[in-house]
Amino acid sequence: MAVEIYSLQDKKEIDDNAIIVEHLSKRFRIPHERKTTVYQHIAGLFHGGSYSYEEFAALQDISFTVKHGETFGIIGPNGSGKSTLLKILAGVLYPDSGRVQVNGKIAPFLELGVGFQPDLTAKENIYLYGAIMGLTRKEIARKYEEILEFAELKRFESMKLKNFSSGMAVRLAFSTAIQTDPDILLVDEVLAVGDEAFQRKCTGKIDEIRRDGKTILFVSHALESVRELCKQSILLKDGKMVSSGATPNVIENYLKLIV
Amino acid sequence: MWLIKYRDLIWNLTLTDLKIKYQNSVLGFAWSLLNPLLMMLVLYAVFINIFRFNQENFALYLLVGLIVWRFFAIGTSTAMGSIVGRPGLVTKIYIPRQILVLSTTLSCFISSILEFFVLIPLIIIFGVKISPGILFFPIVHGIYFFIVYGVSLILASLFVYYRDLNQIWDVVIQLGFFLSPIVYPFSVIPARYISYYILNPMTVLVETYRNFLIYGSLPGLRSVLYLILVGVILILVGTGIFHRLERRFAEMI
Numbered sequence: 001m002a003v004e005i006y007s008l009q010d011k012k013e014i015d016d017n018a019i020i021v022e023h024l025s026k027r028f029r030i031p032h033e034r035k036t037t038v039y040q041h042i043a044g045l046f047h048g049g050s051y052s053y054e055e056f057a058a059l060q061d062i063s064f065t066v067k068h069g070e071t072f073g074i075i076g077p078n079g080s081g082k083s084t085l086l087k088i089l090a091g092v093l094y095p096d097s098g099r100v101q102v103n104g105k106i107a108p109f110l111e112l113g114v115g116f117q118p119d120l121t122a123k124e125n126i127y128l129y130g131a132i133m134g135l136t137r138k139e140i141a142r143k144y145e146e147i148l149e150f151a152e153l154k155r156f157e158s159m160k161l162k163n164f165s166s167g168m169a170v171r172l173a174f175s176t177a178i179q180t181d182p183d184i185l186l187v188d189e190v191l192a193v194g195d196e197a198f199q200r201k202c203t204g205k206i207d208e209i210r211r212d213g214k215t216i217l218f219v220s221h222a223l224e225s226v227r228e229l230c231k232q233s234i235l236l237k238d239g240k241m242v243s244s245g246a247t248p249n250v251i252e253n254y255l256k257l258i259v
Numbered sequence: 260m261w262l263i264k265y266r267d268l269i270w271n272l273t274l275t276d277l278k279i280k281y282q283n284s285v286l287g288f289a290w291s292l293l294n295p296l297l298m299m300l301v302l303y304a305v306f307i308n309i310f311r312f313n314q315e316n317f318a319l320y321l322l323v324g325l326i327v328w329r330f331f332a333i334g335t336s337t338a339m340g341s342i343v344g345r346p347g348l349v350t351k352i353y354i355p356r357q358i359l360v361l362s363t364t365l366s367c368f369i370s371s372i373l374e375f376f377v378l379i380p381l382i383i384i385f386g387v388k389i390s391p392g393i394l395f396f397p398i399v400h401g402i403y404f405f406i407v408y409g410v411s412l413i414l415a416s417l418f419v420y421y422r423d424l425n426q427i428w429d430v431v432i433q434l435g436f437f438l439s440p441i442v443y444p445f446s447v448i449p450a451r452y453i454s455y456y457i458l459n460p461m462t463v464l465v466e467t468y469r470n471f472l473i474y475g476s477l478p479g480l481r482s483v484l485y486l487i488l489v490g491v492i493l494i495l496v497g498t499g500i501f502h503r504l505e506r507r508f509a510e511m512i
Contacts, residue, residue, distance in 0.1 A: 028510060037423035087509065091353035094506040114347040119279050128275055131268040132352065 011104035011183045018215040019066040024098035026059040058084045071216040073230030080236040104183030113173035118162035151175035184215040261355040272362035314444040324441035330371035338363040338411035350509045360415045392471030409493025416504040460489045
């Protein structure tokens, strides 16, 4: 039987590694001539042109481990593969080779408010989004008041989401998503949400989660917050891991890279 | 098992689908009932006056045929877009993607059940006695659900790669509509084609529903076994294709 490259397990007391990544590679296929219809595929057969594509190596031979309770930083210039890496860890993208093991319940904050329905009320959206983030109906019902309170949207509970401002919608999303009680949190620069006051509240909440001993994987361009939050980091460039270890060193390497 | 682990999400997405479908129109849910009724009126007028079929209870015959067919036509066409239509749920978070197809098929399934509920008073109005055969409805409709779900799994995963599949499927649906005894009686099919004609699972389905709803007979054992076989094959093939194609969904959307 083929060994699964990606495996997700429950958190066990004995293992102290939350995430193990070994020799991970991911290539994207970029067809020379992208065929997305049956017609183009059939027409292609008659032209005798074989399926040709370029391969783009989004990640090459990445290895690192993250311990439980650690806040781990991933930095790098645009297009270096940070988001691809997070998506692989989240199980959205499937890696080509290597091994990825995630021990614990994972909550990807790649984008807030995934699956929000503008035609439903705030209340209905909390239940929907909560379910998408892996909460059961009972859990949402128990945390419902807390979610609305944190979002400061109690008054708008039965208003349709399409009448919300974008800031309000994101507040609702963050407050719901944060209730998932994960072992591992993947954060992709989504914390720049809402106004100054709400941002501070979010950072506070993330900090609280961190002190609770949860694992956080943090992708950011804000080097100062990475330095402040993460003890260990890796630096990606063009899909390769060019530096890893203690955050101050990694950041120093990054700064050398961009000047 | 994902079905149990994600049952709250499946149910939530199904309800969301139904809510959105019905709240955006003025008559809301009434449309889904009015629509087959009006269609039946049109077809009834045409077929009674032009073709003059001699079929007992032709109005009911048409209506049952239409309601049965609608679940297949609407279910498969809607569920085909269930992956492509929700890119966020595919590329930004991991949930088993079959859930998207399943919840869409379920919401169409529930709409279909509601349509059948409205049919029952009509059967009585037309003076047909409800026979105990109606107790077979849950079983037959359950099997039908698996047939539609199986086809939807195949379509939804292929649609990610072939974006003109919906155009092709529209034509297939139209063809299937006339290759199944929906608007004409079974008896118009020439005898030499019958053995091929009854291989069409939709023919078997439509006739089975009519038998226990209008003509007071029980579904034939062979028909039911055939439908179960078709359902099992479609689910297996559908799941197989879906799993093969699923890995690159997030890249292709």
